[in-house]
Amino acid sequence: MNKDKRICIISGYYGNGKTEFALNYAISLAKQGIKTVLADLDFVNPYFRSREKEQLLNGYGVKLVSSNIKKLGSDLPAISGGVAGSLNDLSVRVVLDVGGDATGARVLSSHKDHLIEGQYDMFYVVNANRLENLTAEGVINNMKEIEKSARAKFTGLVNNTHLLRYTTVADILKGQTVCENVSKIVNLPIKYIAASEMIIGKQPKDLEGEILPINMLIREAWM
Amino acid sequence: MDKVLMKGNEAIAEAAIKAGCDCFFGYPITPQNEVPEYMAKHMAKSGGVFIQAESEVAAINMVYGASGAGFRVMTSTSSPGMALKQEGISYLVGAELPAVIVNISRGGPGLGSIQSSQSDYFQVTRGGGNGDYRIIVFAPSSIQEAVDLTAKAFDLADYYRNPVIVLGDGMIGQMMEPVEFYLTKNRTLPTKDWATTGTNGERKPNIINSLALVSEDLERHNYKLQKKYDEMEEKEVMYETHKMQGAEIVLVAYGTTSRITKNAIDSLRESGIKAGLIRPITLWPFPNKAFNEIPKPAKSILVVEMSMGQMIDDVRIANEGRLPIHFHGRPGGMIPTPEEIVEKAKEIVGGAK
Numbered sequence: 316m317n318k319d320k321r322i323c324i325i326s327g328y329y330g331n332g333k334t335e336f337a338l339n340y341a342i343s344l345a346k347q348g349i350k351t352v353l354a355d356l357d358f359v360n361p362y363f364r365s366r367e368k369e370q371l372l373n374g375y376g377v378k379l380v381s382s383n384i385k386k387l388g389s390d391l392p393a394i395s396g397g398v399a400g401s402l403n404d405l406s407v408r409v410v411l412d413v414g415g416d417a418t419g420a421r422v423l424s425s426h427k428d429h430l431i432e433g434q435y436d437m438f439y440v441v442n443a444n445r446l447e448n449l450t451a452e453g454v455i456n457n458m459k460e461i462e463k464s465a466r467a468k469f470t471g472l473v474n475n476t477h478l479l480r481y482t483t484v485a486d487i488l489k490g491q492t493v494c495e496n497v498s499k500i501v502n503l504p505i506k507y508i509a510a511s512e513m514i515i516g517k518q519p520k521d522l523e524g525e526i527l528p529i530n531m532l533i534r535e536a537w538m
Numbered sequence: 539m540d541k542v543l544m545k546g547n548e549a550i551a552e553a554a555i556k557a558g559c560d561c562f563f564g565y566p567i568t569p570q571n572e573v574p575e576y577m578a579k580h581m582a583k584s585g586g587v588f589i590q591a592e593s594e595v596a597a598i599n600m601v602y603g604a605s606g607a608g609f610r611v612m613t614s615t616s617s618p619g620m621a622l623k624q625e626g627i628s629y630l631v632g633a634e635l636p637a638v639i640v641n642i643s644r645g646g647p648g649l650g651s652i653q654s655s656q657s658d659y660f661q662v663t664r665g666g667g668n669g670d671y672r673i674i675v676f677a678p679s680s681i682q683e684a685v686d687l688t689a690k691a692f693d694l695a696d697y698y699r700n701p702v703i704v705l706g707d708g709m710i711g712q713m714m715e716p717v718e719f720y721l722t723k724n725r726t727l728p729t730k731d732w733a734t735t736g737t738n739g740e741r742k743p744n745i746i747n748s749l750a751l752v753s754e755d756l757e758r759h760n761y762k763l764q765k766k767y768d769e770m771e772e773k774e775v776m777y778e779t780h781k782m783q784g785a786e787i788v789l790v791a792y793g794t795t796s797r798i799t800k801n802a803i804d805s806l807r808e809s810g811i812k813a814g815l816i817r818p819i820t821l822w823p824f825p826n827k828a829f830n831e832i833p834k835p836a837k838s839i840l841v842v843e844m845s846m847g848q849m850i851d852d853v854r855i856a857n858e859g860r861l862p863i864h865f866h867g868r869p870g871g872m873i874p875t876p877e878e879i880v881e882k883a884k885e886i887v888g889g890a891k
Contacts, residue, residue, distance in 0.1 A: 330545050330714055361568045361652045362712040390568055390652060444543040444716070446552070478543055478716045537801045537876060538713060 316343060316525065319506070320436040322402060322429070324411040324467065326420055327440035328447050328457045332475040334365050336440050336509055337412035338372070339529050345376045349408050352401040355381035356422045357414025358392040363533045365412050371532065378407075394422060402429035417460035424466040436470045438506055441497070443476040443490040451496035458501065471506035472497060474524060479534070484517050491522055498523075541716040546706055547572030549681045549717050550614070550640055553688040555580055556719050559638070560609040561587040563600035565619060568652040569708040570642035573614040594619040598626030598639075605635040606746035608733030610692055614640035616708070617658050618649055621666060627701055628667025631763070632748025634732075636695035638688065640704045642711035645871035653871025654708030656793060659848035662703050663822045670760055672767040674774055675703045675821040677792040681715035687819075689722050694774065696727045698766050705821065707844060709794040709873070770823055777825035778817040781807065785814030786835050787887055788861075790853050791842040792818050795874065799842050802879035809880075811887050821849070829856035836861060838886050842879055843867045 325337040334357070341353040353372055355365040365372070366381040373379070380397035401409045413420050423430065439458050447453050458469055476490025487510060494505045505524040515528055544552065551573045554562070562577040574590060581588035587604075591597035597613045605611045615623060620641045630637055643658040645651035662675045674694055678684035684706055691702040734744050750756035778796075781803055782788070791799040796817040806813040812835070816828045832839075839861050841850045847865045854863060866882040868874045 330543065330548075360712070362654075362708065442543060444541070446542050446544065446548075449542075478541060479714070481541070481716055537798045 317347075320434060320470075321405070322409045322411070322435035324413060324423065324435060324437040325440060326413045326437060326461055326465065326469075327416075327473075328445055329360065329415045329419065331440045331442040331445055331448060332477070332509065333414075333440045334363060334412055335529060335531065335533055336473060336475055336527070337410050338365055338368060338532050339509070339527060341372065341377045341410040342375045343527065344408050344410070350406060351376070351408045351410065352378045352380060354398045354401060354409060354411045355379065356394060356398065356411055357419060358382070358390060358394070358422065359415030359419035361390045364414070368532055392422070394425075399426060399429065402426060413465070416457055417464040420461040420465035424464065427466050430467050432468065435467070437465075437467055438471045438473045439469050440473045440475045441490055441494055443493040444478055444486060448493070451493055451500060454493060454497045455501060469501075469503060471504050473507045473509060474505060475509040475529075477509075477511065479531075482511060482514060484514060487514060487518050495523070541718050543714055544681060544717050545572055545712060545714050546681045546684055547642065547711045548576050549685050550688050550704065550706070551576035551580070552719065553685040554612050554638065554692070555584050555586065557689040557692040558610050559586060559612050559692065561589075561600075561604040561611045562613070563589050563591050563597040563604070563611070564613050564615065565591050565594050565597050567616045567619045569644055569654070569711050570614050570616045570640065572711070573640060573642070594622035595626065598623040598630075601637045602626060602630055602633070602635060605630065605637050606633065606734050608730040608735050610636075610696070612638040612640065614642065616641065617643045617646050617655070617661075620658060620661060624666035627665065627673070628669055628671060629748045630701045631667070631671040631673070632669060633746050634699040634763075635701070635746065636699055637701045638691045638695055638704065639701055640688075640706070642706050642708055644708050645869070651871040652708070654712075654794060654873060655844050655869065655871050656707050656795060657845040657848065657869060658705065659821065659843070659845060662705050663824075663852070671763065672770065672822060673701050673703050674698075674770055674823070675705055676776075677705050677819060677821050678710060679793050679796045679817065681710070681713065682717050683819075684710060685717050685719060686722070693725055693727065696730075697725060698770060699732075700766060705793070707793045708871075774820060775823045775825050775827065776819035777828050778815075778819060779828060780815040780817065782814035782816070782833060784812050784835055785833060786812045786837055787883055788814050788816060788832055788836050788839045789842060789879070789883070790816045790818070790839060790849070792821065792849065795842050795844055798874055798876055799879060801876035802883065805876060805880050806883055809884075811883065813883060818849070821852075824852045824856060826856040829853070829858075832861070839863045840883055840886060841865050842874060844873065845869055
C-alpha cells in the first residue's frame with residue numbers, strides 16, 4: 316500500500332464495488348497515520364456514495380471532498396474546487412472515488428493537468444460476478460472505454476469479486492482467474508485482493524495481490 | 539447460470555429481456571436510469587427495439603402503439619414521470635392492451651427528491667387516470683423478487699390484456715444483490731388474435747380503440763373489464779407472512795420497508811415482544827385474506843411506510859375494524875431505521891417485557 320502513488324484513482328464498471336474499496340483503502344491509509352483525502356467524484360450514481368459517510372471518514376481522520384453542493388440528494392455534475400486543491404497538496408495521499416463507468420470517468424479528464432503519467436495510480440476494480448465483467452474480454456472493454464473518456468491510464472487491478480454475504484473463496488478465485496487473464500493481456504499487475512472478514516485467511520496464500528480487508532460500510536444491516 | 543450481482547434496475551431490465559420484451563420506450567429520470575441505460579445497450583443485441591422517447595407521455599403512447607401491434611412492451615419511469623403516464627395507462631386499459639410499467643419511486647409531491655420513497659401507493663393502486671379500472675401492482679422487496687415478478691408481469695399482462703405495474707422504491711432500483719435468472723414456466727397464454735398485424739385480406743381489420751360513443755356499448759365494455767378485475771382479485775393475490783405465529787403485534791409493510799421491518803421484528807422478539815409481519819406483494823389486489831388469518835393473540839396493527847400513510851387505507855379496509863391500527867412513516871426520501879420501528883412497536887405494546 317505504501318508503494319502506491321500519492322494519487323490513487325479507483326475506477327471500474329459501475330456496481331463493481333469502487334466506493335466500498337475506496338472507503339476501506341482510504342481508512343487503511345489513515346490508520347497508518349498517513350494524511351489522507353478521499354475525493355468523491357461520483358456524480359453518476361444517486362445513491363450509495365462515499366459522501367454519505369463523511370462523519371465515519373472524519374472519525375478515522377480521512378478528509379472528504381466531494382460536490383460543492385452540500386446536499387446529498389443531488390446528482391448534479393458539480394465537483395468541489397477542493398479536489399484540485401488536494402491533488403496539488405504534496406503532503407496528502409488522495410484517493411479518488413470515480414463513479415459509474417466511462418460516463419462517470421469523464422470527470423477525470425477535467426483534472427488531467429494533475430494526472431501526470433508515472434505520478435498516479437489508477438486501479439480497475441473487478442467484480443467477476445457482474446455480468447459485464449464475467450470475462451477478461453468484458454473487463455478489458457470497460458478499461459478501454461474508461462481510459463478513453465478519463466484520459467488516464469490504468470496501472471493495476473483490484474480483485475473485488477464477491478456476492479455480498481454469500482461470498483465464498485470460490486468467488487475470489489473466480490475473480491482472480493479473470494484478473495490473471497486481464498493481467499496477461501494488458502500487462503498490468505494485480506495490486507489488491509479485496510476480501511471481507513469471513514474470507515480472509517481462507518484463500519490460498521500464493522495469490523498475486525495484497526489482501527485489503529473490506530468492511531461493508533455502505534450497506535445497512537437490513538440490506 | 540450462476541448467480542450474478544446486479545443492481546435492481548439492471549436486473550429488472552435483464553429480466554424483461556429474458557421474458558421476451560420486444561420493445562422498450564422510456565425517458566430518463568433518477569432513480570430508474572439504469573433501466574433505460576441497460577435497455578439501450580442490450581435490446582438491439584436481443585433483436586428488440588429501444589427508443590428514448592421525447593417525454594414520458596410519448597413513451598406511454600408508443601407502448602400503446604407497439605402493444606396494439608401485438609408486441610411485448612415495457613416502459614419504466616419514476617414518480618413524476620409516472621404521473622405523466624396516467625392518461626396513457628387509462629387508454630391502455632380501455633383498449634385492453636398488455637404492457638409492463640415499472641415505477642422506481644422517489645420522494646414527492648411535485649418534482650420532489652431523487653431519494654427512495656413509497657408515496658406513489660395511491661397513484662398505482664387508485665390510478666391517476668380516468669374511468670373504472672384496476673391494475674395488478676407488484677411490489678418486490680428483493681432484487682431476486684423484482685426479477686421474478688417482472689417476468690410474471692409480462693405473462694399476466696398478456697393473459698388479462700391489461701397493464702401490470704412493477705413498483706419498486708428507489709432503494710430496490712439502486713440496491714445490489716445476487717440474482718439468478720431461471721426459466722419460469724409460462725402460463726398458457728392466448729394468441730393475440732386481436733392485434734393489428736395486418737389482415738392479408740383474409741379477415742376483418744382489428745381495431746385498437748378506447749372510444750365508445752354508444753353508452754350501452756361502453757357499459758357492456760365496463761362489465762367485461764370488471765370480470766377481469768374480479769378474476770385478478772380471485773387468482774392473483776400475493777403476500778408473505780413472517781413470524782406471525784402467536785404474534786401480539788402485526789406489522790404491515792411492503793418493498794424496502796418490509797426488509798427494515800423484519801430486522802425490527804427480530805429485535806422485538808429478542809426483547810420478548812412477539813411481532814409478526816404481513817407483507818403485501820401485490821398492492822392491488824390487496825391481500826385482504828391475510829388479515830382474516832391474523833392469530834388470536836394479536837392486539838394491534840402497525841403499518842410502516844415511506845410515506846405519510848397510504849397503504850394504511852387498504853389495511854383499514856382489510857382489517858374491518860377488528861384491531862386498532864397504528865402508523866409509522868418517513869416521507870420525502872427518508873428511510874426508517876429498525877430502531878425507530880422497534881420504539882414505536884414498544885410504545886404500542888406498552889414497553890419492553
